[in-house]
Structures are given as C-alpha cells and as structure tokens.
Amino acid sequence: xxxxxxxxxxxxxxxxxxxxxxxxxxxxxxxxxxxSGCGKTTILRMIAGFExxxxxxxxxxxxxxxxxxxxxxxxxxxxQNYALFPNFDVYDNIAYSLMIKKRxxxxxxxxxxxxxxxxGLTGFEKRMPGQLSGGQQQRVALxxxxxxxxxxxxxxxxxxxLDKKIAEQTRMELAELQRKVxxxxxxxxxxxxxxLALADRIAVMNNGIIEQCDQPREIYEHPRSHFVADFIGxxxxxxxxxxxxxxxxxxxxxxxxxxxxxxxxxxxxxxxxVIFCIRPERMKVSLIEPKEYENSLKGVIRSxxxxxxxxxxxxxxxxxxxxxVIAQNYLLQLSxxxxxxxxxxxxxxxxxxxxxxxx
Amino acid sequence: MRKLFKIKExxxxxxxxxxxxxxxxxxxxxxxxxxxxxxxxxxxxxxxxFTLEHYKEIGSEMYLKIFLRSIGYATITTLITLLIAFxxxxxxxxxxxxxxxxxxxLIIIPFWTSFLIRMYALMTIMGESGLVNQLLMTTGxxxxxxxxxxxxxxxxxxxxxxNLPFMILPILSSLDRLDTSLLEASLDxxxxxxxxxxxxxxxxxxxxxxxxxxxxxxxTMGNFxxxxxxxxxxxxxxxxxxxxQYVHARNWPFGSAMSVVMIFFVMIFISxxxxxxxxxxxxxxxxx
Numbered sequence: 001x002x003x004x005x006x007x008x009x010x011x012x013x014x015x016x017x018x019x020x021x022x023x024x025x026x027x028x029x030x031x032x033x034x035x036s037g038c039g040k041t042t043i044l045r046m047i048a049g050f051e052x053x054x055x056x057x058x059x060x061x062x063x064x065x066x067x068x069x070x071x072x073x074x075x076x077x078x079x080q081n082y083a084l085f086p087n088f089d090v091y092d093n094i095a096y097s098l099m100i101k102k103r104x105x106x107x108x109x110x111x112x113x114x115x116x117x118x119x120g121l122t123g124f125e126k127r128m129p130g131q132l133s134g135g136q137q138q139r140v141a142l143x144x145x146x147x148x149x150x151x152x153x154x155x156x157x158x159x160x161x162l163d164k165k166i167a168e169q170t171r172m173e174l175a176e177l178q179r180k181v182x183x184x185x186x187x188x189x190x191x192x193x194x195x196l197a198l199a200d201r202i203a204v205m206n207n208g209i210i211e212q213c214d215q216p217r218e219i220y221e222h223p224r225s226h227f228v229a230d231f232i233g234x235x236x237x238x239x240x241x242x243x244x245x246x247x248x249x250x251x252x253x254x255x256x257x258x259x260x261x262x263x264x265x266x267x268x269x270x271x272x273x274v275i276f277c278i279r280p281e282r283m284k285v286s287l288i289e290p291k292e293y294e295n296s297l298k299g300v301i302r303s304x305x306x307x308x309x310x311x312x313x314x315x316x317x318x319x320x321x322x323x324x325v326i327a328q329n330y331l332l333q334l335s336x337x338x339x340x341x342x343x344x345x346x347x348x349x350x351x352x353x354x355x356x357x358x359x
Numbered sequence: 360m361r362k363l364f365k366i367k368e369x370x371x372x373x374x375x376x377x378x379x380x381x382x383x384x385x386x387x388x389x390x391x392x393x394x395x396x397x398x399x400x401x402x403x404x405x406x407x408x409f410t411l412e413h414y415k416e417i418g419s420e421m422y423l424k425i426f427l428r429s430i431g432y433a434t435i436t437t438l439i440t441l442l443i444a445f446x447x448x449x450x451x452x453x454x455x456x457x458x459x460x461x462x463x464x465l466i467i468i469p470f471w472t473s474f475l476i477r478m479y480a481l482m483t484i485m486g487e488s489g490l491v492n493q494l495l496m497t498t499g500x501x502x503x504x505x506x507x508x509x510x511x512x513x514x515x516x517x518x519x520x521x522n523l524p525f526m527i528l529p530i531l532s533s534l535d536r537l538d539t540s541l542l543e544a545s546l547d548x549x550x551x552x553x554x555x556x557x558x559x560x561x562x563x564x565x566x567x568x569x570x571x572x573x574x575x576x577x578x579t580m581g582n583f584x585x586x587x588x589x590x591x592x593x594x595x596x597x598x599x600x601x602x603x604q605y606v607h608a609r610n611w612p613f614g615s616a617m618s619v620v621m622i623f624f625v626m627i628f629i630s631x632x633x634x635x636x637x638x639x640x641x642x643x644x645x646x647x
Contacts (some may be wrong), residue, residue: 024573049547050547069551070547071551077547081538083544084544085545098556100550100558145547145548148548
C-alpha cells in the first residue's frame with residue numbers, strides 16, 4: 001500500500017504539487033491523469049525518489065520512505081523515453097539491477113529468462129537498444145523494471161512515444177501484464193483514453209492538486225469539478241442558477257438558454273450559481289416534440305461530421321450557444337432520421353441525464 | 360544521373376584541403392624523410408645520399424634519455440590533466456546553463472591571449488621572486504623562496520595549464536550528451552551514485568576521454584616551448600632537441616631523423632590506443 005500524505009513540491013515560489021494526499025491499494029492499477037504541467041510527473045518522481053519532497057510524507061506499506069535515496073526504495077520506474085542503457089544489450093539492460101546486487105550468474109540468467117518471456121522479448125536478448133522498435137524498447141524498459149518484483153511500478157507516460165496502433169495494442173498487454181504480476185502500477189498520462197481504459201482508479205490533476213479521484217466510470221459519468229468535466233471526454237458545459245429544488249426535481253435557469261429540469265436532486269439551495277454538464281452522446285437531435293420526462297432546446301444544425309460509427313452535430317441555440325450532440329449512425333438509420341445543415345431541430349435529453357457542478 | 364552529378368560537384372570541394380595537405384603536410388614529410396637519410400655538409404647544408412648514421416646516433420645514451428623523458432613527461436602530463444579535467448567536465452555537464460556558459464567562457468578566454476604571453480605570465484607567477492613565492496614569504500609561511508621554476512614541477516605546471524582545455528572540452532561534449540534519465544534509471548534499479556558513475560557515466564565519457572588523451576599526449580610529446588621556458592636545460596625534451604638540431608647545430612639530417620622517429624612513435628601510440636578502444640566493443644569496461 002502506498003500512501004501520500006500532504007505531499008507538496010515547491011520550485012522557488014512555484015507550487016508544483018500542493019498538499020496532495022492519496023492512498024493507493026496493493027495490486028491497484030492507479031492512474032495520475034492531467035494536462036502537462038499539472039504536477040503528475042513530479043508526484044511520480046517524488047515516489048521514485050528523484051525529486052526531494054518539499055513537505056509531506058510518502059509511506060510504503062506503512063514505512064516512511066520520504067527521505068530514502070532512489071536505490072533504497074522498493075519501487076521501479078518505466079521512463080517516458082525508456083532510458084535504456086545504450087551500451088548494454090537487452091539482456092544486460094534487464095539484468096542490470098541483479099548485477100548491481102551481485103547475484104549469482106545462474107540466478108540472473110533464470111530470472112532474466114522468466115521476465116523476457118513475460119514481456120514477449122524472447123530472441124531479442126542480444127540486440128542493442130538502438131536496434132529495437134519503440135514497442136520493443138518499451139517492453140525492455142518494462143522487463144528491466146519488473147525483474148526486481150518491486151512493490152510499486154511507476155510508469156511515466158510509457159505509451160506516449162508509440163504509434164497509435166502499437167500504443168493501443170501495448171495498452172492491452174500492459175493491463176494483462178499487471179493482472180498477471182499483481183504489482184501495484186502507478187501510471188502517469190495526459191491521455192484520458194489510456195487512463196479510462198487501464199486504470200482501476202484515476203486521479204485527475206490540475207495545477208498541482210487532485211481535482212477528483214475515483215473509478216473511471218465515476219470520473220466520466222459524474223465529474224465533480226468544472227475542470228474534470230471539461231478535461232475528460234467531450235462535454236457541453238452551460239452556466240445557470242438553481243431556481244427551484246426539492247427532493248424530486250431541480251429547476252435550473254441556464255444563461256441565454258432557458259429553464260431545464262433535473263430529476264435527480266440532492267437538495268441544492270435556490271439561487272445558487274451552478275454549471276450544468278451533459279455529454280454529447282446523452283442528447284438527441286430530433287424533429288419530435290419532447291416527452292414530459294425530457295428536457296428540450298431548439299436550435300439550428302450548424303455542422304455535421306460523419307465519422308462512420310457516429311455523427312457529430314453542432315447545434316446553435318437561439319441564444320447563440322453551440323451544443324455538441326453525438327448520434328449513433330445505426331440508430332439514425334433504424335429510425336430513418338437524417339438531418340441537414342440549417343435544419344431547425346429539437347435537442348432532447350432525459351431529465352436523469354447531466355450533472356450539476358458548483359460554479 | 361542527377362544524383363551522381365551532384366556527388367561529383369560535391370567532391371570538388373575536397374580539392375582545396377587535399378591540395379593544402381599535399382603541399383604543407385605530405386611534401387614536407389617526404390622531405391624530412393629524405394633528409395633523415397642524407398649526409399650533412401660541413402656548414403649546415405644537406406647532401407643527398409643514403410646513410411643510416413643519424414638513426415644510429417639517436418640510439419646513444421644521451422638522446423635515448425631525452426626520448427624517454429619526453430614519453431614520461433607526455434604520459435604523466437596526460438594523466439594529471441585527465442585527473443583535473445574530468446571533474447571539471449563532469450561538473451559543467453550537470454551545471455545549469457548559466458554556470459556552464461560562464462565556465463566555458465573562463466576556459467576559452469585564455470585562448471584570446473598569445474600562448475607566449477601566457478607562458479611569460481606563468482614565469483612571472485612562479486619565478487623565484489614571483490607572485491607565489493612573495494605571497495608565501497610575506498605571510499611568513501616560508502623563509503626561503505621555493506624552487507618552483509626550472510624543474511620538472513614547472514614543466515608539468517606549464518603542460519597541464521596549456522592542455523586542460525583540450526581535455527575538458529572533448530570530455531564535456533561526451534558527458535553533455537548523457538541523458539540524465541539514464542542515471543536516474545540506474546539509481547532506480549538499485550545502483551548507488553558511485554556504482555552509477557562507474558557503470559554508466561564513465562563508460563559514456565570514454566569517446567571524449569579518448570579524444571582528449573590524444574589531443575593532450577601528442578602535442579605534449581613534441582612541444583619544445585614549455586620545456587624551454589619553464590624547464591631549463593635539465594628538462595629538455597625531444598622537441599627541444601629537434602629544434603636545436605635545426606636552428607643551432609644546423610644538423611638538419613639528424614633533426615630530421617629524430618623527427619621521423621618521433622612521428623613513428625606517436626603513430627604507434629595512436630594506433631594502439633585506437634585499437635584498444637573500440638566504441639562498439641567497450642562493453643568490457645561497462646561490466647567492470
């Protein structure tokens with residue numbers, strides 16, 4: 001179990017990481033997600049021991065390792081650029097930590113073989129790093145870090161240097177590998193798709209703080225801050241004020257748009273400024289008047305992008321706001337609904353959809 | 360076709376340097392080689408012919424001693440320079456850009472002054488009534504002036520001072536390319552800072568180190584100005600001997616023979632060195 005307690009990192013007057021507390025469970029695939037400069041890599045580097053902690057503590061299985069040197073921590077890292085030793089072949093790269101520990105040659109050979117097999121690198125042992133593809137280099141970096149069976153494996157954007165296709169394939173292998181070895185993975189990425197696909201839990205970071213830490217589904221479906229709503233996936237974000245709220249229904253007056261109703265309600269106070277967020281795929285472009293359990297806005301289709309599986313619409317409301325709507329093409333075909341640019345349409349969505357976030 | 364044509368044009372660029380080398384390097388070398396087997400005329404002229412007597416003369420004890428001394432000086436100078444230069448390069452490679460620029464300037468600025476002037480400056484500093492001795496005497500640390508001059512110490516000082524930049528810069532250029540994440544990876548994998556230095560940093564600096572050693576050893580071997588200025592007659596090196604044969608004794612054939620022998624030794628040294636150091640096979644050094 002890895003525990004971060006009020007972790008803070010300051011460079012000069014700049015707080016890069018601010019008072020971050022986190023508990024990462026054993027065997028968890030944990031993801032630090034955020035834009036560049038949000039402090040996610042700094043946290044990773046503090047866990048690895050490459051950066052001094054300005055304030056706070058890092059506990060590994062209850063033991064404070066804050067002040068320990070990198071080589072005294074039972075933690076290994078897969079670097080963003082892999083940092084393979086260019087003068088060593090694959091075998092020596094992987095065996096490096098065991099050679100440092102002066103293990104017997106037979107033991108080294110045995111363990112390297114095991115991890116080489118695990119990483120799918122059989123036959124590449126004598127190659128030099130420069131002779132490997134990006135994907136293979138990534139596996140060597142992974143094997144080198146895993147051979148010690150560390151308590152925590154830190155991965156710093158390990159897929160960002162790969163082609164999209166290979167990155168997707170490697171992503172799946174990575175998830176499988178993590179299940180196989182059962183080691184806690186802490187994964188840093190700016191790529192939300194990777195985070196959603198891989199992580200058991202995601203901490204979304206911005207400006208040195210954790211905006212929200214939850215399971216991928218919760219992060220996607222119920223963002224709890226404006227930043228998370230905006231950062232993860234595509235989102236329509238509208239400002240408004242609560243005009244009525246009771247246990248059954250909440251009324252929100254949206255700026256330049258009009259009144260909408262939300263059937264879920266946790267007793268918001270009236271008059272409070274809020275942000276209403278709704279995913280484009282939760283909305284529907286339609287010519288049909290809304291049902292009584294639906295919200296509806298009227299607008300004109302301004303753009304339409306056909307992407308095979310889905311079509312992206314942008315609908316301009318009468319107040320001038322643009323709303324994104326994503327429609328499944330097979331559903332459009334089933335109901336024989338096709339909309340053209342400039343067409344006057346309704347945007348309908350269920351009152352159970354969408355989230356209210358404090359402004 | 361077009362590409363071939365381009366390559367031919369490109370090759371034309373090689374003519375000026377090739378011509379230059381031919382005229383000022385190959386031709387003089389051949390002349391020296393011919394002189395070295397020629398006869399000496401009474402008043403310093405050279406008479407063509409064939410004799411090996413000049414080479415035999417080099418084998419005499421006096422000259423052999425000077426020869427060995429030159430090799431000794433060059434070797435020890437190279438070692439001292441290396442020991443001083445490496446930490447400097449190491450520090451510079453990992454310093455901030457600002458510090459690096461300032462240090463780089465400090466290394467390069469002396470080049471703006473003539474070599475001779477710098478040697479005179481060194482003489483003033485190290486002489487019997489020079490800056491160092493006066494400072495030590497007025498502060499009462501010593502009573503008699505130290506013999507800092509006209510001995511092996513002053514020769515080494517001069518050589519090391521002169522050679523440092525030629526060692527620092529190539530090592531720096533190697534270490535500069537060292538990706539710090541490699542060092543982090545090594546620490547991460549359980550190596551201490553010392554182990555990381557010997558397994559990663561040092562092997563990585565070897566190409567620069569090799570260049571630096573050649574840049575220092577070879578010119579030191581043939582240098583005659585520093586022993587002349589700083590060393591007095593007891594510290595004559597092969598360079599001084601050759602100069603005196605050409606300039607004072609006017610024995611050009613003998614000077615040429617000595618030059619040939621020196622060039623031969625230096626060539627042997629460089630080829631052995633390069634053979635020993637094989638960039639693609641320096642794994643042996645890595646797995647100490």
